[in-house]
Amino acid sequence: MNTKVAVWVVRIAFSIVFAWNVMCAVQFICWPSAYIGAYQLQGGGAAAAIQGLGVAFLMWNATYPAFIWKPLRFKVLGVVILVQQAIGLCGELFIASTLDASLQVLSQSIARFVGFDAVGLVIMAVAFHFLRKISSAASA
Structure with a gap:
C-alpha cells in the first residue's frame, strides 16, 4: 500500500465515524423527544439533557x-481522536457496569x-496504524 492509498483509507475510516457522530448529534439536538424513553428520562429537563448530549457530540x-482533510499534516489530531474514542468507550462500559436490572432500556x-x-475505534486505529507505518517507511 502506498501513502496516497493509506491517506484515503484513513479519511474514509475517520469520515464514517465522524458522519455517524454528527448524525447522532443532530438527531439529539433537533428531535430530543425521540430519545427520552431510550435513556429512561422524564420531566421537564429530559429534552434538554438529550440536547446537551448532542452538543457534547x-x-x-x-x-x-482537519484530520480528515490533511491526515499527514495533523497526525497529532488523529491520536487525539483515537484517545477521545477510547475514553468514550471506557466511560460507556463503566456506566453500563453500574446499572441495575431495572434500567434495562437504558442498558x-x-x-x-x-x-x-x-x-469505530478499531477501524480508525487500524487505518491510522497503517498510515503511520507507511508514511514513516516512505520518509525513511
Missing part, C-alpha cells in the same frame, strides 16, 4: 475535519453506543 467531533441504549464506539 458536536464538541467531541471538532477535531475530525440497551448504552450497549448500542458501546458497539459502535468499539467498531
